[in-house]
Amino acid sequence: MSQARRYLLRNQDIPDIDRIEVYEANQGYQALRQALGQNDPAALVDMVKASGLRGRGGAGFPTGVKWSFLPDDGRPRYLVVNSDEAEPGTFKDRELIEHNPHQLIEGMIISSYATRAREAYIYCRGEFRRGAEQLRRAVEEAYRRGYLGDNILDSGFSLDIKVYRGAGAYICGEESALLESLEGKRGNPRLKPPFPAVAGLYGMPTVVNNVETICNLPPLVLNGAAWYRTMGTEKSPGLKIMSVSGPVNRPGNYEIPLATPLRVLIDEYAGGMREQRGIKAVIPGGSSVPVLTADQLDTPLDYESVLAAGSMLGSGGCIVIDEHTCMVGVSARLLKFYREESCGKCTPCREGTYWMTDVLNRIEVGEGKPGDLELIADMADNIGGKVFCPLGDAALGVVVSAMQHFAEEFEVHIKEHACPMGARLYYDTVNY
Amino acid sequence: MKPHWETWAKEAKTEFPKANSALLPLLHRIQGEEGYLSSDTIADVAHLLDLAVPYVESVVSFYSLFYQRPTGRRIIHVCTGLSCALGGSDELMHRLEAKLGIQEGQTTPDGEYTLLEAECLAACDKAPVAQVNLRYRESVDLEAADELLKGEVES
Ligand SMILES: Cc1cc2nc3c(=O)[nH]c(=O)nc-3n(C[C@H](O)[C@H](O)[C@H](O)COP(=O)(O)O)c2cc1C
Ligand code: SF4
Ligand code: FES
Numbered sequence: 001m002s003q004a005r006r007y008l009l010r011n012q013d014i015p016d017i018d019r020i021e022v023y024e025a026n027q028g029y030q031a032l033r034q035a036l037g038q039n040d041p042a043a044l045v046d047m048v049k050a051s052g053l054r055g056r057g058g059a060g061f062p063t064g065v066k067w068s069f070l071p072d073d074g075r076p077r078y079l080v081v082n083s084d085e086a087e088p089g090t091f092k093d094r095e096l097i098e099h100n101p102h103q104l105i106e107g108m109i110i111s112s113y114a115t116r117a118r119e120a121y122i123y124c125r126g127e128f129r130r131g132a133e134q135l136r137r138a139v140e141e142a143y144r145r146g147y148l149g150d151n152i153l154d155s156g157f158s159l160d161i162k163v164y165r166g167a168g169a170y171i172c173g174e175e176s177a178l179l180e181s182l183e184g185k186r187g188n189p190r191l192k193p194p195f196p197a198v199a200g201l202y203g204m205p206t207v208v209n210n211v212e213t214i215c216n217l218p219p220l221v222l223n224g225a226a227w228y229r230t231m232g233t234e235k236s237p238g239l240k241i242m243s244v245s246g247p248v249n250r251p252g253n254y255e256i257p258l259a260t261p262l263r264v265l266i267d268e269y270a271g272g273m274r275e276q277r278g279i280k281a282v283i284p285g286g287s288s289v290p291v292l293t294a295d296q297l298d299t300p301l302d303y304e305s306v307l308a309a310g311s312m313l314g315s316g317g318c319i320v321i322d323e324h325t326c327m328v329g330v331s332a333r334l335l336k337f338y339r340e341e342s343c344g345k346c347t348p349c350r351e352g353t354y355w356m357t358d359v360l361n362r363i364e365v366g367e368g369k370p371g372d373l374e375l376i377a378d379m380a381d382n383i384g385g386k387v388f389c390p391l392g393d394a395a396l397g398v399v400v401s402a403m404q405h406f407a408e409e410f411e412v413h414i415k416e417h418a419c420p421m422g423a424r425l426y427y428d429t430v431n432y
Numbered sequence: 433m434k435p436h437w438e439t440w441a442k443e444a445k446t447e448f449p450k451a452n453s454a455l456l457p458l459l460h461r462i463q464g465e466e467g468y469l470s471s472d473t474i475a476d477v478a479h480l481l482d483l484a485v486p487y488v489e490s491v492v493s494f495y496s497l498f499y500q501r502p503t504g505r506r507i508i509h510v511c512t513g514l515s516c517a518l519g520g521s522d523e524l525m526h527r528l529e530a531k532l533g534i535q536e537g538q539t540t541p542d543g544e545y546t547l548l549e550a551e552c553l554a555a556c557d558k559a560p561v562a563q564v565n566l567r568y569r570e571s572v573d574l575e576a577a578d579e580l581l582k583g584e585v586e587s
Contacts, residue, residue: 088513088552126460126497127509127553129566162447167456168497170551184452186494202450245515245556252557287514287552319515319556333514337551343494427512427522 007219008212008241009255011099018134020141023102029147031221035110036155044114044221051225052237057082057173057210058286058315060236060303067115069197070205078206079112079120080182080196081214083135084166084173086125088287088337089317092241092253093211097124097131100215101138105161107217109147112159115207119160123178126166135163170341174389175208177343188345189389212241232258236302240313244270246320247277256301263297266320278323281405285314287334288394290401291321310401327406328413329425331399332360336428338395349392352383356399357428364426368414373403433476437462441480454481455491459498464587468499504539504546506585509563513552519559520573525549527577545581 006013016022023029035044049064070077081104085093097104104122112120124132139161142148150158164182166172172181176190179201200206216238220228229237236258242265245251249271256265262282266272273279281291284301289312292299299309306313321330339353356379359372380396387393403410412420419426440461444454458477463469469477469492478488492498510525525547529535532545539546555561558570565585572580 085554086552089515089556090552091554091556094554125554126495127550127563127566130568164448164453165456165460167460167495169495181456182453183450184448184455184491186491243556245559246518251559317556319518321518325518330514333512333517337513340551425517425522427517427525 004257006255007223008103008215008239009095009100009253010103011095017100018098018102018138020102020138020145023100027218027222028102029106029145031218032106032109032147033153035113035221036153036157039155041114041116044110047225048114048217048220051220051228052232052235053213053216053220053228054236054303055210056212056216056240056316058087058288060313063209063213066197066209067111067207069195070115070207071198073205076119076204077115077117078201078204079108079115079117080175080179080201080206080208081108081120081122081211082173082175082178082208083122083124083128083131083211084170084178085211085315086127086170086173086341087315087317088334089243089245089283089319090286090315091243091245092316094128094131095253096211096215096241097122097128098134101134102142103215103218104135104211105138105142105147107214108161109142109152109159110217110221111207111209111214113157117207118158119162121182121201122161122163123172123182124163124165126168132163132165139163169343170337171343171389171391174391177389178208179206186343188343189391191388233300233302233304235304236313240301240316242269242301242316242318244318244320247274247322248272248320249274259300259302259305261297262292262299262301262318265301265318266297270320273320273322279320280323280325281321281327281330281402283311283317283319283321283398285312286317287319287337287398288312288390289314289397291327291398291405293405312397324421326364326419326421326423326425327402327409328360328364328419329421329423331402332357332364333425333427334398335360335395338391342391342395343389346388346392348383349387349395352379352392353395355379356395360399361426361428363410363413364419364423366413366416366418366423368417370414372414373407373410376403433479434465437476437480441477445481452481452483455483455488456495459488459492463498467503467587468501470500502539502543504544505587506544506564506581507546507548507566508580509548509550509553509566510536511550511553511555511559511561511563513550513556515552515556516559516561519571521560523574524560524562524572524577527574528580531577531581
């Protein structure tokens with residue numbers, strides 16, 4: 001299909017845009033000049049509010065509103081960019097930092113100016129070796145060109161950006177665990193409130209935003225809030241990057257106007273199913289959200305519509321599952337992820353993900369017992385809403401919805417003492 | 433304790449002066465040289481940053497990329513996340529286990545390879561995905577598995 005003009009993934013059109021000369025030759029740092037030239041940080045916050053931009057890290061919280069929560073009490077403020085991307089099925093932030101790091105840095109400078117932060121951090125997932133290298137190089141280049149440091153472009157505004165590497169822990173994507181990690185601690189989530197806006201990094205007012213969220217700032221400043229609202233819906237305006245994986249012809253990252261139907265994303269952007277396989281289910285927003293079924297493919301991909309369909313747009317990690325794939329296996333695989341990544345702070349999550357993985361695995365290999373499905377439902381009940389942070393609840397999204405929509409498939413495993421699809425997805429290691 | 437670690441500790445504290453923020457960068461840098469963080473190294477780091485040894489130990493043990501046992505010259509992470517599983521990651525892992533004669537989580541006796549499982553590496557469109565010393569190898573089908581084990585690598 002013909003791709004509309006891209007704003008966030010321009011790296012797919014412009015070779016070498018990761019180099020500062022190429023970035024500058026393509027309007028790079030123009031938005032920054034414009035923002036600083038207007039000399040009105042509050043107007044920038046209002047513009048972001050008016051655009052309706054929502055956080056792309058998963059929760060979809062309105063960005064301008066979040067910024068305006070910072071108390072005006074004279075304490076130093078921080079901007080922290082969340083580049084810990086580790087939600088299974090999501091791979092947009094990695095493309096953004098590896099292939100167009102200056103876009104993020106320009107967005108960070110504008111965001112820091114708007115929120116009056118003088119120091120900003122990028123928390124980069126430990127596994128992203130190249131991503132961290134690209135960011136560090138780009139930060140250095142930006143200093144050399146006078147976009148960072150003291151008195152940026154003679155505006156009187158000063159900012160330092162530091163790149164901080166994580167060390168392997170999904171939970172550090174959760175903003176308060178991220179801040180703990182950035183302070184040199186174990187990545188255990190903090191009790192909220194207080195929220196980071198009030199007491200964040202080093203106890204100071206802090207904005208935590210996702211990479212993609214901040215990458216929206218340069219095009220937003222150049223084109224304006226009204227332009228952003230020409231795409232999407234009233235409550236979900238603008239552009240979203242969807243990461244599509246699974247047996248489609250062209251897996252990859254696609255920039256869509258919000259409210260594009262799921263079917264269009266799969267068939268037109270991602271080239272349809274390989275070998276024209278049928279679709280059994282789609283996880284539309286990363287591993288933490290409930291599955292949609294084949295009869296829900298017309299769901300528009302905006303926050304409200306996906307919620308109304310029983311799932312969430314989340315991070316935009318869209319995993320397509322074909323008709324030959326076992327939903328018990330899918331559930332077991334994802335539960336294993338949450339078991340491995342549970343930080344261990346609270347018992348229902350630490351123990352519950354462990355036992356649920358065990359029971360799902362035994363069902364998958366044909367050793368399930370009558371009552372196992374009730375047992376899983378009971379365990380899910382004991383986790384849902386009873387855990388310290390959202391990871392525990394996130395672990396339930398797929399398994400609970402899969403048991404609802406594909407109950408027979410689960411039952412057959414137990415009755416016939418085997419996976420009708422050959423348990424191809426069974427895999428476990430005991431390293432806990 | 434190596435003498436230049438003191439310089440590294442100072443640099444980490446200069447870049448990240450607040451709270452214990454210097455800890456992770458220093459651990460990364462020293463592990464990059466040593467391959468892993470022994471209990472002696474952990475004690476050295478604690479000393480360098482004026483932290484309690486059990487504190488540093490507790491931080492190290494939290495993160496999967498900090499290793500407390502010796503690792504091979506090539507650390508191979510095979511992603512076993514859902515999208516990679518749909519693309520054949522389990523067969524890849526089993527092939528590598530058979531080739532290397534070790535199990536996931538182990539290091540070959542000659543100290544050349546460590547084979548580890550990774551959770552989603554954020555490259556699901558290129559399933560199955562692996563990393564060698566954190567450098568991506570994409571669409572690693574069974575034929576390409578042998579290539580994973582060859583070639584020059586950066587530490
Ligand atoms: C378990 C867990 C993992 C998360 N991982 C990420 C992540 O990798 N990247 C991210 O931007 N947000 C992640 N989040 C959401 C963050 O807590 C936070 O809401 C987000 O960074 C805010 O940025 P935004 O408003 O721009 O979306 C995660 C949340 C939870 C509960
Ligand atoms: S819900 Fe899980 S990840 Fe969150 S604090 Fe509890 S144990 Fe840790
Ligand atoms: S599942 Fe392997 S990279 Fe995402």
